[in-house]
Amino acid sequence: xxxxxxxxxxxxxxxxxxxxxxxxxxxxxxxxxxxxxxxxxxxxxxxxxxxxxxxxxxxxxxxxxxxxxxxxxxxxxxxxxxxxxxxxxxxxxxxxxxxxxxxxxxxxxxxxxxxxxxxxxxxxxxxxxxxxxxxxxxxxxxxxxxxxxxxxxxxxxxxxxxxxxxxxxxxxxxxxxxxxxxxxxxxxxxxxxxxxxxxxxxxxxxxxxxxxxxxxxxxxxxxxxxxxxxxxxxxxxxxxxxxxxxxxxxxxxxxxxxxxxxxxxxxxxxxxxxxxxxxxxxxxxxxxxxxxxxxxxxxxxxxxxxxxxxxxxxxxxxxxxxxxxxxxxxxxxxxxxxxxxxxxxxxxxxxxxxxxxxxxxxxxxxxxxxx
Amino acid sequence: xxxxxxxxxxxxxxxxxxxxxxxxxxxxxxxxxxxxxxxxxxxxxxxxxxxxxxxxxxxxxxxxxxxxxxxxxxxxxxxxxxxxxxxxxxxxxxxxxxxxxxxxxxxxxxxxxxxxxxxxxxxxxxxxxxxxxxxxxxxxxxxxxxxxxxxxxxxxxxxxxxxxxxxxxxxxxxxxxxxxxxxxxxxxxxxxxxxxxxxxxxxxxxxxxxxxxxxxxxxxxxxxxxxxxxxxxxxxxxxxxxxxxxxxxxxxxxxxxxxxxxxxxxxxxxxxxxxxxxxxxxxxxxxxxxxxxxxxxxxxxxxxxxxxxxxxxxxxxxxxxxxxxxxxxxxxxxxxxxxxxxxxxxxxxxxxxxxxxxxxxxxxxxxxxxxxxxxxxxxxxxxxxxxxxxxxxxxxxxxxxxxxxxxxxxxxxxxxxxxxxxxxxxxxxxxxxxxxxxxxxxxxxxxxxxxxxxxxxxxxxxxxxxxxxxxxxxxxxxxxxxxxxxxxxxxxxxxxxxxxxxxxxxxxxxxxxxxxxxxxxxxxxxxxxxxxxxxxxxxxxxxxxxxxxxxxxxxxxxxxxxxxxxxxxxxxxxxxxxxxxxxxxxxx
Numbered sequence: 001x002x003x004x005x006x007x008x009x010x011x012x013x014x015x016x017x018x019x020x021x022x023x024x025x026x027x028x029x030x031x032x033x034x035x036x037x038x039x040x041x042x043x044x045x046x047x048x049x050x051x052x053x054x055x056x057x058x059x060x061x062x063x064x065x066x067x068x069x070x071x072x073x074x075x076x077x078x079x080x081x082x083x084x085x086x087x088x089x090x091x092x093x094x095x096x097x098x099x100x101x102x103x104x105x106x107x108x109x110x111x112x113x114x115x116x117x118x119x120x121x122x123x124x125x126x127x128x129x130x131x132x133x134x135x136x137x138x139x140x141x142x143x144x145x146x147x148x149x150x151x152x153x154x155x156x157x158x159x160x161x162x163x164x165x166x167x168x169x170x171x172x173x174x175x176x177x178x179x180x181x182x183x184x185x186x187x188x189x190x191x192x193x194x195x196x197x198x199x200x201x202x203x204x205x206x207x208x209x210x211x212x213x214x215x216x217x218x219x220x221x222x223x224x225x226x227x228x229x230x231x232x233x234x235x236x237x238x239x240x241x242x243x244x245x246x247x248x249x250x251x252x253x254x255x256x257x258x259x260x261x262x263x264x265x266x267x268x269x270x271x272x273x274x275x276x277x278x279x280x281x282x283x284x285x286x287x288x289x290x291x292x293x294x295x296x297x298x299x300x301x302x303x304x305x306x307x308x309x310x311x312x313x314x315x316x317x318x319x320x321x322x323x324x325x326x327x328x329x330x331x332x333x334x335x336x337x338x339x340x341x342x343x344x345x346x347x348x349x350x351x352x353x354x355x356x357x358x359x360x361x362x363x364x365x366x367x368x369x370x371x
Numbered sequence: 372x373x374x375x376x377x378x379x380x381x382x383x384x385x386x387x388x389x390x391x392x393x394x395x396x397x398x399x400x401x402x403x404x405x406x407x408x409x410x411x412x413x414x415x416x417x418x419x420x421x422x423x424x425x426x427x428x429x430x431x432x433x434x435x436x437x438x439x440x441x442x443x444x445x446x447x448x449x450x451x452x453x454x455x456x457x458x459x460x461x462x463x464x465x466x467x468x469x470x471x472x473x474x475x476x477x478x479x480x481x482x483x484x485x486x487x488x489x490x491x492x493x494x495x496x497x498x499x500x501x502x503x504x505x506x507x508x509x510x511x512x513x514x515x516x517x518x519x520x521x522x523x524x525x526x527x528x529x530x531x532x533x534x535x536x537x538x539x540x541x542x543x544x545x546x547x548x549x550x551x552x553x554x555x556x557x558x559x560x561x562x563x564x565x566x567x568x569x570x571x572x573x574x575x576x577x578x579x580x581x582x583x584x585x586x587x588x589x590x591x592x593x594x595x596x597x598x599x600x601x602x603x604x605x606x607x608x609x610x611x612x613x614x615x616x617x618x619x620x621x622x623x624x625x626x627x628x629x630x631x632x633x634x635x636x637x638x639x640x641x642x643x644x645x646x647x648x649x650x651x652x653x654x655x656x657x658x659x660x661x662x663x664x665x666x667x668x669x670x671x672x673x674x675x676x677x678x679x680x681x682x683x684x685x686x687x688x689x690x691x692x693x694x695x696x697x698x699x700x701x702x703x704x705x706x707x708x709x710x711x712x713x714x715x716x717x718x719x720x721x722x723x724x725x726x727x728x729x730x731x732x733x734x735x736x737x738x739x740x741x742x743x744x745x746x747x748x749x750x751x752x753x754x755x756x757x758x759x760x761x762x763x764x765x766x767x768x769x770x771x772x773x774x775x776x777x778x779x780x781x782x783x784x785x786x787x788x789x790x791x792x793x794x795x796x797x798x799x800x801x802x803x804x805x806x807x808x809x810x811x812x813x814x815x816x817x818x819x820x821x822x823x824x825x826x827x828x829x830x831x832x833x834x835x836x837x838x839x840x841x842x843x844x845x846x847x848x849x850x851x852x853x854x855x856x857x858x859x860x861x862x863x864x865x866x867x868x869x870x871x872x873x874x875x876x877x878x879x880x881x882x883x884x885x886x887x888x889x890x891x892x893x894x895x896x897x898x899x900x901x902x903x904x905x906x907x908x909x910x911x912x913x914x915x916x917x918x919x920x921x922x923x924x925x926x927x928x929x930x931x932x933x934x935x936x937x938x939x940x941x942x943x944x945x946x947x948x949x950x951x952x953x954x955x956x957x958x959x
């Protein structure tokens with residue numbers, strides 16, 4: 001913990017850090033690769049849509065001594081359609097019959113009850129007409145689009161349009177990855193999955209917003225100084241909030257992991273499992289994208305601004321003048337030269353808490369050690 | 372770090388206590404309210420409690436593109452409510468969802484099949500002539516109505532089918548009661564509209580009563596037996612009386628009179644279909660002294676039929692000059708007719724209250740409701756599975772909470788006490804509010820909502836982490852705890868607000884747009900996000916301010932989670948230099 005704390009401190013001060021922005025193309029490439037794989041998986045394999053979307057019936061039986069194959073036979077006899085039977089928990093069964101309508105499902109349920117020798121009220125049945133699944137899915141898409149629209153407007157107002165665009169890209173990225181994984185692995189898509197997917201919306205953005213908030217704060221007076229380019233400050237923001245990002249992600253994932261464990265381990269297939277699975281995948285993707293995709297993307301967009309271009313020029317010119325190596329990628333070794341310039345640098349560099357004087361003092365020793 | 376800034380902390384001295392007191396009072400008040408209301412647990416949804424949940428989707432009928440609107444949906448919900456509650460189902464609930472769905476939740480232990488049959492069919496409203504009626508129930512004798520004298524005992528009149536029916540009905544146990552019932556038709560006098568527009572087709576063919584033809588003796592006897600056995604004061608009996616009755620056949624039915632007593636009827640075949648009612652509304656008679664009335668407008672076909680039936684009924688004697696307005700097998704009103712009403716519009720007057728009149732008008736309109744529904748999904752959950760799912764959800768929540776707590780304790784040490792206390796406050800608030808929302812707005816905790824609550828543990832804890840990391844950053848800058856808390860807060864606050872707003876936005880959009888289970892989830896997520904903001908502002912921050920004064924935290928005890936040394940803080944420059952030594956030693 002003390003190590004972690006020190007790590008946090010050093011990340012905070014920018015003594016150490018990973019060059020997220022500089023190496024962004026590696027991560028862009030990786031993400032594009034994953035996205036293409038996801039899209040390919042989606043178009044080739046397609047999604048395994050559950051009964052709730054396709055229409056049909058799912059019967060769940062808590063306790064029965066009937067074997068899976070026997071139950072399958074019963075179900076197919078009763079319905080005249082193919083049936084999928086899975087075991088559930090210790091001695092429960094889950095019987096899926098596709099493409100029967102709600103009226104026919106009643107008879108199947110009654111028939112099954114007599115065949116299996118259990119009272120009909122002990123059969124849990126989920127009967128879904130095909131149009132209902134469409135409706136659920138359509139409404140979910142509709143919600144998704146409206147949400148994206150609103151959130152882009154909100155972020156554009158609260159931050160700026162570049163951040164909004166980057167956040168949106170990251171969001172689409174997360175959803176594509178999650179959906180792609182579902183297509184590739186062949187998990188069944190149920191309303192629970194959709195719920196999980198939609199929750200990712202808010203959650204993936206939570207992380208992104210935390211980083212953006214720090215970025216916004218640190219770049220407030222960026223044009224008044226000549227020490228760092230926008231990209232470098234963006235990098236510092238990510239590194240500075242890294243501990244926070246890791247912590248929030250871990251804490252968010254822990255309850256979901258609990259759900260997944262219980263949902264998958266104890267209950268077998270079901271709503272809990274579906275929600276937590278898509279949440280787990282989506283949250284992980286969300287944490288990744290807010291650090292590796294969203295912020296570098298903002299930096300990229302920002303660097304195209306004439307003001308930022310000019311700033312970069314000034315910064316580079318100054319560094320060249322100072323006769324230091326100006327490789328902008330090595331943040332760790334870069335730190336030292338800036339410290340030497342602290343005295344004449346503009347005071348409002350990285351927000352009010354990084355006062356030049358204290359920076360210099362605090363940094364002097366460890367850097368000296370390094371030399 | 373022993374360099375407190377007296378001024379700043381002094382100013383905020385009284386504030387944190389007040390906020391804490393405020394939220395504690397709120398918790399106590401809400402909890403008290405919960406116990407007072409008697410709803411100490413959240414209402415459980417069908418998937419956790421067991422039962423049947425039916426989703427019905429309105430179908431657009433050709434030629435009526437705008438039929439699916441809020442008014443029609445609300446009306447449909449009203450009817451369905453009447454139907455399922457007519458089944459003797461307690462706590463069945465019917466609600467709209469989205470623009471064209473109706474969800475019917477029927478708790479366990481009910482005949483779900485019957486409920487499904489009842490609910491799915493469109494409302495059926497018929498005008499049937501009354502052949503016999505009789506008041507039942509204790510209230511009948513307790514309060515004889517003054518108008519009982521207006522007509523004598525039920526006189527067997529010349530109507531074909533009614534003949535037998537009434538003669539036996541007078542032989543039934545309470546002939547005096549049946550006399551009392553005559554009060555209703557008097558007050559429910561159906562008068563010809565003041566401004567009739569006589570249609571040319573109003574030829575009163577009195578003799579052409581369709582009821583005359585199909586009356587086989589056996590059928591009549593069966594009906595008679597049914598009528599004698601009918602006990603309208605029993606809910607279960609009432610529920611089944613209207614079942615499976617064809618409109619073209621005579622039937623028995625129940626209904627309430629204006630005194631709220633149950634009366635039973637023998638009704639002739641349907642003369643006018645409820646769909647022929649074009650419009651019905653409650654109006655207040657400003658000119659006459661009739662008070663509240665219900666006016667009906669018929670379609671052209673309806674007005675012709677209505678003209679015929681009223682012309683015929685007007686010649687009969689009570690009670691056979693009445694017709695029953697039958698909605699889903701129950702007589703909602705039985706006005707009498709004095710003259711043929713041929714104008715296509717009629718009004719029913721009587722001693723209506725405003726609500727009575729509006730209710731009747733609504734019911735009359737039901738018959739004209741153009742919506743038909745299809746079952747979109749039916750899910751039946753056995754109580755055992757419901758219990759298991761609830762249990763699994765609770766275990767998952769406990770595990771999730773435990774993991775988060777362990778992580779917080781390991782990482783934040785003493786500071787985690789603040790986070791855990793805040794999580795507890797948040798949990799209590801969520802539980803209490805969910806319990807109160809059950810009876811309040813019909814909120815039912817279903818499995819997705821449980822998931823939402825579990826996921827919310829993470830979101831809530833995230834807010835604390837944002838705050839704590841800010842404080843730690845400030846400490847790393849070399850500040851002592853108290854200023855660190857005060858400086859870190861405004862920034863953490865902004866981050867928390869922005870990100871919670873995004874979460875809330877997601878929840879709100881999902882809640883408004885989506886249907887089904889997604890909605891329950893969105894609701895919980897939105898609720899917990901709001902509570903998160905409340906807890907962070909009114910509990911976590913004040914608590915932190917207070918704890919910052921405690922020696923344990925302020926001096927950065929190694930178990931406090933705020934040890935500047937462990938955090939790798941820089942020596943404070945402009946203040947005391949005491950702390951700089953250990954840091955330097957460590958780094959060197």
